[in-house]
Every structure is written in structure tokens, then in C-alpha cells.
Amino acid sequence: MFAEIKRKIRDGERISEQDALYLFNSDELHQIGELADEVSRKINLNRAYFIINRHINPTNICVNRCRFCAFSRSKGEEGAYEMTQEEVLASIREAWQSMGYLTEVHIVSALHPEWQFEHYLEMIKAIKEEFPNIGIKAFTAVEIDYFAKKSGMDIDDILIELKEAGLDIMPGGGAEIFKPDVRNIICPEKISGERWLEIVKVAHSLGIKTNATMLYGHVESYEDRVDHLLRLRKLQDETGGFLAFIPLSYQSENTQIKVAYPSGIDDLKTIAISRLVLDNIPHIKSYWIMLGEKLAQLALLFGADCLEGTIIEEKIAHSAGARSKKGNTVEELVHLIREAGKIPVERDSFYNVLRIF
Amino acid sequence: MTRVDKKQALQMLKESSIYEIGKEADQIRQSLHPEGVVTFVVDRNINYTNICINRCKFCAFWRPQGHSEAYVLSYEELSKKIEETIEKGGTQILLQGGVHPELGIDFYIDMLRFIKNNFKIHLHGFSPPEISFLSKKEGLTVKEILLKLMEAGLDSIPGGGAEILSDRVREIQSPNKIRSAEWLSIMREAHLLGMKTSATMMFGSIESEEDIVEHLDAIRTLQDETAGFIAFIPWSFQPGNTELKREYTEIMPAGAVKYLRVLALSRIYLDNFKNIQVSWVTQGIKIAQVGLRFGANDFGSTMLEENVVRAAGVMYRVTMDEIIDAIKSARFKPAQRDTYYKVLRYFNEN
Numbered sequence: 001m002f003a004e005i006k007r008k009i010r011d012g013e014r015i016s017e018q019d020a021l022y023l024f025n026s027d028e029l030h031q032i033g034e035l036a037d038e039v040s041r042k043i044n045l046n047r048a049y050f051i052i053n054r055h056i057n058p059t060n061i062c063v064n065r066c067r068f069c070a071f072s073r074s075k076g077e078e079g080a081y082e083m084t085q086e087e088v089l090a091s092i093r094e095a096w097q098s099m100g101y102l103t104e105v106h107i108v109s110a111l112h113p114e115w116q117f118e119h120y121l122e123m124i125k126a127i128k129e130e131f132p133n134i135g136i137k138a139f140t141a142v143e144i145d146y147f148a149k150k151s152g153m154d155i156d157d158i159l160i161e162l163k164e165a166g167l168d169i170m171p172g173g174g175a176e177i178f179k180p181d182v183r184n185i186i187c188p189e190k191i192s193g194e195r196w197l198e199i200v201k202v203a204h205s206l207g208i209k210t211n212a213t214m215l216y217g218h219v220e221s222y223e224d225r226v227d228h229l230l231r232l233r234k235l236q237d238e239t240g241g242f243l244a245f246i247p248l249s250y251q252s253e254n255t256q257i258k259v260a261y262p263s264g265i266d267d268l269k270t271i272a273i274s275r276l277v278l279d280n281i282p283h284i285k286s287y288w289i290m291l292g293e294k295l296a297q298l299a300l301l302f303g304a305d306c307l308e309g310t311i312i313e314e315k316i317a318h319s320a321g322a323r324s325k326k327g328n329t330v331e332e333l334v335h336l337i338r339e340a341g342k343i344p345v346e347r348d349s350f351y352n353v354l355r356i357f
Numbered sequence: 358m359t360r361v362d363k364k365q366a367l368q369m370l371k372e373s374s375i376y377e378i379g380k381e382a383d384q385i386r387q388s389l390h391p392e393g394v395v396t397f398v399v400d401r402n403i404n405y406t407n408i409c410i411n412r413c414k415f416c417a418f419w420r421p422q423g424h425s426e427a428y429v430l431s432y433e434e435l436s437k438k439i440e441e442t443i444e445k446g447g448t449q450i451l452l453q454g455g456v457h458p459e460l461g462i463d464f465y466i467d468m469l470r471f472i473k474n475n476f477k478i479h480l481h482g483f484s485p486p487e488i489s490f491l492s493k494k495e496g497l498t499v500k501e502i503l504l505k506l507m508e509a510g511l512d513s514i515p516g517g518g519a520e521i522l523s524d525r526v527r528e529i530q531s532p533n534k535i536r537s538a539e540w541l542s543i544m545r546e547a548h549l550l551g552m553k554t555s556a557t558m559m560f561g562s563i564e565s566e567e568d569i570v571e572h573l574d575a576i577r578t579l580q581d582e583t584a585g586f587i588a589f590i591p592w593s594f595q596p597g598n599t600e601l602k603r604e605y606t607e608i609m610p611a612g613a614v615k616y617l618r619v620l621a622l623s624r625i626y627l628d629n630f631k632n633i634q635v636s637w638v639t640q641g642i643k644i645a646q647v648g649l650r651f652g653a654n655d656f657g658s659t660m661l662e663e664n665v666v667r668a669a670g671v672m673y674r675v676t677m678d679e680i681i682d683a684i685k686s687a688r689f690k691p692a693q694r695d696t697y698y699k700v701l702r703y704f705n706e707n
Contacts, residue, residue, distance in 0.1 A: 027688070029650050030383065034376035263686040264643030265650060294613035295643045301375055301614065339612045
């Protein structure tokens with residue numbers, strides 16, 4: 001079976017649902033990794049990308065309260081916070097100063113019960129006005145849906161206004177696992193998988209590129225992971241709008257779903273199989289915040305080609321017990337990539353090459 | 358299967374892909390441990406003193422005599438630590454210094470007797486640098502020192518103080534510490550007296566790939582002669598708070614890719630070793646799990662207490678349940694073992 005999958009990959013044929021399931025159940029860790037690396041080299045040469053960016057989470061006050069999330073708070077609860085527009089701008093200025101410059105801001109927020117769509121629009125406008133050259137990657141499909149509900153506007157109009165205000169691309173969060181029975185357990189209040197895909201499809205049709213994620217290692221089965229990957233592959237065939245896929249390894253500390261976290265072996269296999277299934281998505285990220293730097297580095301040899309970025313201040317995964325640092329320097333990222341035998345490449349939001357080390 | 362020689366080992370370390378070297382090591386591990394059991398020991402590292410005349414540049418733990426943080430543990434403190442260890446199902450104490458300039462053989466004999474008279478626990482203690490120091494201080498042979506320690510209750514010796522068995526490297530990073538030949542000869546002496554020991558290697562400082570291969574070869578050669586090593590444990594230099602990092606600012610901590618290559622090569626080269634340990638203390642649990650597919654069959658110890666790596670700013674907190682879960686989720690069968698790798702109990706429930 002593995003030989004047949006290898007043949008398909010080498011001949012440029014797509015692997016099937018059964019093939020992907022076979023790989024998840026297989027113990028052929030080294031061979032799967034080698035094959036994924038072969039594919040990665042074909043698409044991205046021997047490069048591994050990173051970006052000089054900052055994550056900003058303007059608030060953690062959220063009406064959804066997903067069971068797997070340790071970041072969100074209800075209004076008035078201890079630890080709840082709201083950043084003012086000025087604080088958001090100040091955090092970017094500070095990052096710019098400490099890094100010398102900034103290529104991108106990544107803004108993911110919560111579903112705040114009182115903030116109106118205009119508030120977010122103003123945020124994007126203000127950032128673009130002060131920092132016209134910084135890429136703005138902001139708002140997941142879940143937030144876009146919420147803006148539409150709160151404002152009574154169409155998804156199209158929300159996205160058009162955001163784009164005009166300066167939004168460049170959208171992150172891939174909120175996808176979790178698309179299967180309804182899994183969502184009912186881990187995030188019953190959140191929009192459905194269908195709705196997530198629908199909103200992303202509209203974004204792509206408007207020329208807004210996005211990422212996609214998958215949160216794995218909680219209650220889902222391998223079948224659910226494969227279903228998730230195949231839905232993404234199908235949508236990408238239609239739109240070509242996904243830039244990168246980011247498998248997110250579940251962390252359970254301070255959440256309501258307590259399970260043993262995925263093993264390092266499972267993490268590597270999931271990244272490698274994602275690379276093999278998603279033949280039409282150019283980039284696979286190994287998100288060092290959740291994997292830890294050591295495993296993220298290793299993942300660069302198991303199909304991943306991007307380490308995300310400097311991040312500077314990560315809050316969401318660290319609320320759930322991530323033991324990685326909250327930010328990384330360019331020097332450290334370059335070292336991790338080099339030691340893995342890959343060529344470090346600094347990129348912009350759209351994966352244009354800025355600097356080859 | 359013919360033995361890998363030094364030249365082949367060097368070539369593997371430099372040129373083999375991580376998949377090739379990993380797969381080969383994985384197959385060897387599987388043939389040596391076909392049941393898929395991964396063992397661990399419940400123990401505590403007790404450092405009876407942090408005062409040390411060796412002052413190795415890669416170490417952030419030692420303090421000079423008279424320093425405000427320098428200490429020698431009292432019997433009361435020792436007792437408390439050992440009681441806690443036994444309470445938590447511990448079977449072994451890893452007892453190590455500091456090479457304290459003023460403590461002679463009587464201190465050690467008294468300490469070992471005190472522990473053995475009061476507790477039923479295996480003492481895995483000291484290391485060749487401590488034994489060498491005692492031999493010189495007391496004007497006794499290494500054999501005489503070892504016999505005295507054994508008689509007082511020392512059961513086995515951990516593999517510390519080996520770092521890299523290359524005198525070129527030792528000259529730079531631990532000039533006051535015993536050289537390679539002496540480390541090996543003390544281990545030989547212990548083996549000949551019927552004592553088991555483990556062997557370690559600390560890589561990722563200023564050594565070359567050749568040094569790593571030389572180290573493995575020295576250990577393998579001695580093992581051919583004595584068969585006294587019970588396990589091999591490679592781990593990577595942790596540069597935080599060390600003089601070596603201050604002198605060689607370009608040193609970055611070895612990453613997982615390097616670690617797994619060295620681990621796999623160790624499994625391949627040391628064909629006369631039954632057990633290879635992962636080092637979750639330096640690599641974290643996830644890489645330790647991956648290490649089980651790169652040649653290792655043992656998860657080391659629960660380390661109810663660990664001070665030396667922590668002094669270099671690296672701390673992974675882990676409980677016994679987490680170790681059991683980690684082994685299970687890597688699809689192996691966890692088992693608690695004693696110092697000699699004899700299984701004490703399995704954890705078969707889901």
C-alpha cells in the first residue's frame with residue numbers, strides 16, 4: 001500500500017481518502033516524512049520561510065466560549081481585557097522599534113458582545129494609515145460571520161469594506177475540525193464547518209487570500225482529520241485562495257476538554273500527511289508556538305516549509321499551557337532552519353521573498 | 358550484521374538523511390526490544406553538594422566554596438528527599454556532587470552507610486571525576502576507593518563526567534577535569550569489580566563530528582571488554598548561564614535534528630549496548646517521543662528533582678503519569694524498571 005501511495009505521489013497523482021487514512025494508521029514514520037519532504041522540495045525548493053510579524057489579540061472577551069479554548073473570557077470575568085485603538089497602534093510601534101521594522105501584523109480577536117463592526121474597520125484603517133507598508137492579516141471566518149450578524153450586512157460587503165480599509169489577507173483560524181459531531185462537542189456555539197468554508201470562499205472570490213487551520217488531537221478521529229483535509233483540497237481546487245495550511249496541535253491545559261496531547265510522532269505524521277494530501281496548497285506551516293521550537297524545526301524535514309514568524313507576543317496557545325517562548329528572534333529562526341539543512345527565507349504576507357540567508 | 362566502523366559512522370553522521378539513519382536505528386531498536394516496551398525508572402537526582410573544584414565551562418550548577426549559594430546537604434535534608442522519593446514509588450537515588458575539595462572518603466562512606474542503614478533504596482552514585490579525586494586525595498588506588506564505596510553501599514555508577522571523550526575538547530571546556538583515558542579506566546575498574554555503570558555523552562558544544570564518533574568508539578571498545586555498561590544516554594549541551602557560552606557566543610543549543618541524528622547513530626554504532634535512553638530533560642517530551650522511533654527504548658527517569666540542567670535555564674516539568682501517557686501516545690508499552698532495566702510493573706490499563 002505504501003509503495004502504491006509513493007508511486008502516486010511521484011507520478012503527480014492525487015492520493016485518496018483511503019490512502020490518507022492508511023498513512024495516519026501506518027507506523028512508517030520515516031518513510032512518510034521522506035516522501036513529504038520530497039513533495040515540499042518540489043514546491044518550495046529547499047526553502048523554509050519566516051516573517052517578521054507581531055500577533056495582536058485586541059480582546060479576549062468572547063460570546064462563543066469554545067470548550068477547547070483557554071484564552072477567552074466573559075465580560076467582567078477576571079482576566080478579561082480590551083485594548084483601545086491607541087494600545088493596538090502602540091503595540092505595533094513598539095514591535096517596529098524592537099525589530100527594526102515589521103512586515104505583518106496578525107490580528108485575531110474574540111467575539112466581543114459590544115464592539116461594532118465599525119470598531120474593527122477603524123482599527124484596520126488606523127493601522128494602514130500609520131503603517132502603509134505593513135501587511136495586515138486579520139480576522140478569521142468566525143469573526144467575519146459575527147461582524148455580519150451584528151451589523152446586518154452581507155458577508156460580501158463586510159469583506160469589501162475591510163479590504164478597502166486595508167485588510168490584506170485572512171488567517172486560517174476557526175476551522176478546528178469541520179465534522180459537525182466533533183464541533184458539537186468542542187465548540188457548539190461556533191459557526192459550522194460549512195459556514196466557515198462558505199465565508200472563506202467569498203473572501204477568495206473577492207481576491208482576499210487566506211490560510212486554513214486544523215485543530216487536531218482532541219476528540220476527533222483520523223477519519224475526521226482526513227475529511228477536513230479533503231474539504232480544504234476541494235475548495236482550493238475551486239478558488240486557489242489558500243496560501244498556507246497550519247495544523248494546530250491541541251493543548252489542553254486550562255480548557256474544558258482534557259486529553260493527553262498529541263505525541264511528537266503524531267504531530268510529525270499529521271504535518272507530513274497534510275503535505276501529501278494538500279497538493280494544491282503551496283505552504284504548510286509548522287507553528288512553533290504550539291509544537292515547541294524543537295519539533296517545529298524537525299517538522300521542516302517532514303513536509304513543512306514555514307515557521308510562521310517572530311510573533312513577539314503570543315497569548316492564545318500560551319493560555320492553554322504552551323511551553324514555547326512567546327516570541328523568537330530572526331537569529332534564532334535562521335539557526336533553527338539552517339540546522340535542519342534548509343535555506344532560511346524571509347517572506348512577506350504573500351510569500352514573496354524579501355531576503356535569502 | 359557486520360559492525361559499523363568509525364569511518365562509516367562518520368559518513369553516516371555527516372551524510373545520511375535523517376530518514377535513513379532514523380529508520381535503521383528504529384529497526385535495530387525493534388529487533389532488540391520486539392515487545393515495544395519502553396521503560397522508565399522512578400528516581401530523584403540528589404546533588405549532595407554544588408561546590409566543585411572542576412569548574413567546567415559548560416556547567417551552570419557549580420559554585421565556589423564560600424559562595425552565598427554554595428551548599429552541602431545535611432543528613433536531615435538527605436533523609437527528607439529520600440523519604441519523598443520512596444513515597445512516590447521511587448527505587449533509586451542518583452547521588453552526585455560537586456567535587457568538593459575538603460570532603461574525603463570518610464564523608465562518602467558515612468553518607469552511604471547513613472542512607473543504606475535508614476532506607477531500602479538503590480544507590481546509583483558519583484562519577485569517575487569524583488572517584489578520581491578521592492583516589493588522589495586519599496593516596497589510595499581507584500580500586501581501593503571503589504571497594505570502600507561498594508562496601509559502604511554504593512550499588513552502581515552513573516555515566517556522568519564523560520561529556521565528550523576527546524582530550525582536545527576537554528582541554529578547552531573542562532581543563533580541570535579528568536581526561537578520557539582516566540574516565541574509561543575508572544569505569545573499567547568498576548566493571549571488573551562487578552559493578553554496573555551507564556555511559557553518557559554531552560554533545561553540541563565545541564566538538565566536531567569526529568569527536569562524537571571517537572566517543573562512541575571508546576565506549577563500544579570498553580563494553581566489548583567488560584560488558585559492564587547497562588545503558589547509553591546522549592544529551593545536548595545547554596548553553597544558558599555557562600562560561601562556555603560567554604566565551605563562544607556563537608554556540609546555539611543543538612536542535613532536534615542534530616539530537617535525533619546523534620541518538621540514531623548511537624543506537625547503530627553501540628551494537629553491544631542493550632539500552633539507549635532519550636533525554637526528555639534536555640529535549641522536551643515531544644522530541645523524546647520521536648526519539649523512541651530513532652533508536653531509544655528507555656525514557657530515563659521521572660526525576661522528582663533535577664538541578665544541573667535546570668541551572669542552565671532549561672526546565673521541563675513532568676510527572677510519572679505524564680511519562681506513562683507520553684509513552685502510550687507514542688504507541689509503546691510503558692513499564693517501570695529498576696536500575697538494571699528489570700521491569701517492575703506494566704501499565705496496561707487504558
